[in-house]
Amino acid sequence: MIKVKVSLRPIVSKINLPTVLKTTILPGDSMESLFIATQVGEIFYIRNRGIRTFLDIRPRIIKLGASEPGVSGRGYDERGLLGLAFHPQFYYNGLFYLHYSVAGTQGPGALPKPFKPNPCDPNTLNLKWINRETQYDHIDTIEEWILQANGQPQIRRTLLNLRRPFFNHNGVNSLNFSPETGKLVLTTGDGGAGYDPFNLSQDDMEIFGKIIEIDVAKNTFIYTPPAVTRFNELPAPIQETLTVIAKGVRNIPGISFQRFGNQYIKYMGNVGQDLEEAIFSFVYYKPIPVTQLIQASLMKSKPDQEGFINIGWRGWEGAFPTSIIRGCSANPTLNEKTIAYYNEAVNTSVSRLQPLTSYYHKDQRPGKFGGTALTGVQPYMGNRIPHLTGSVVFTDLARNEEAGPPVRGVLAYTRGRTDCKLNDFSVMETDYNFGSGSAYYVSLGTNLDQTRLYLGVYGSMKVTDFYQGSVLEIVP
Secondary structure (H helix, E strand, O other): OOOOEEEEEEEEEEEOOEEEEEEEOOOOOOOOEEEEEEOOOEEEEEEOOEEEEEEEOHHHEOOOOOOOOOOOOOOOOOOOEEEEEEOOOHHHHOEEEEEEEEOOOOOOOOOOOOOOOOOOOHHHHOOOOOOOOOOOOEEEEEEEEEEOOOOOEEEEEEEEEEEEOOOOOOOOOOEEEOOOOOOEEEEEOOOOOOOOOOOOOOOOOEOOOEEEEEOOOOOOOOOOOOEEOEHHHOOHHHHOOEEEEEEOOOOOOOEEEEEEOOEEEEEEEEOOOOOEEEEEEEOOOOOEEHHHHHHHHHOOOOOOOOOOEEOOOOOEEOOEEOEEEEEOOOOOOOEEEEEOOHHHHHHOOOOOOOOOEEEEOOOOOOOOOOOOOEEEEEEEOOOOOHHHOOEEEEEEOOOOOOOOOOOEOEEEEEOOOOOOOOOOOEEOEEOOOOOOOOEEEEEEEEOOOOOOEEEEEEOOOOOOOOOOEEEEEEEO
16 A cells, blocks of 8 residues: 655644544534544634633543552543534534533442453353442443533433443544434443453443444433443333444444445444454444344344344454463463454354454554554545545554654554455554654544544543643644
């Protein structure tokens, strides 16, 4: 693939970690404004080169950066303000949607210590999440807000309250509207820890590890729904607003849509466990109404899964069966890789969607890189960077090479294919000088017609290190 060189043009700096970057046209305006949501709960917008506050919900956000079981040090966190989406008719109705982790909901977590499956011990392969009302980490909420005529945003209703088992894998850029169905798409991770201890991602009744469409046009008249973990715990009017597009998700930095004739190609990335990061694409799909999933569960039958998307986790990590990595005592430079969930890998081997492209945590090939975590996937339909037109751009948090500090994220791209083969990718070269500090690439965004790309960068892995963020535009 052609080596593409780009520049980065600074837009704003000294902000908190930017989780969502997207544009919309404010009511009464004639041009798009770039909106930036930060993990700690601020939403800014850029207009006439100035930055303004749209909404500040920091008091509503859970206390971030507290120390977690099995997580070294304080400060790293995957909770906070994670999703922002504007209604397709936002210009006229002022409606927008938020996903965030709620203040005051901190729990002890679902397991007392870090989890690792042992293929020789069935007890570790069949764990159940019990006592869910007390053994959980926090509650996430999905809310509908309205921009009032006086310019002040106000909450209208809560769509979902989700009780999560662990602090991580909550998704990010988790709310996006489908241009095909007009519905709000929620991309939610598997609940966290690692290796999906309770196999929530493959269980049709579990909300986590799924891609869900929400029909926001239906009013359920339930304004404070209960905090739940399973679809069958939801009140019936809320069940009727939900369809499930996909399961088998580990953790996901949103879903994006690329117009292709009179259809849309859907792209989503799945963050890996130990070996690889994967990007998936599909055009055709047949979502299953949650009411049908519940009915099938009651009848102890399987719903028709023809056209239903399964990304394969926890049996598959992208193109590989999920593995456990152990050091080799005889030769410390080598690793032994054991298939963690052999039976599950076999069971989902045919039904799962194959990745469009994968990249690896260790890669000796020239022109490639060792990755850490996928943080954004966006189509580019502009022509200012000609070699990128029609391609899919993605970001990785940090190069996983032995070069040492300072840390740098990675920009790369691939192209869609129609023959279902695994595609190659190419690293993009940038000429921007971040100085001696770290530059983690934490988010990727685009404007409404996908002709501009925006990159969110942070100088630390800790959310408690404030105001180390910047947003740049990717330009020729």
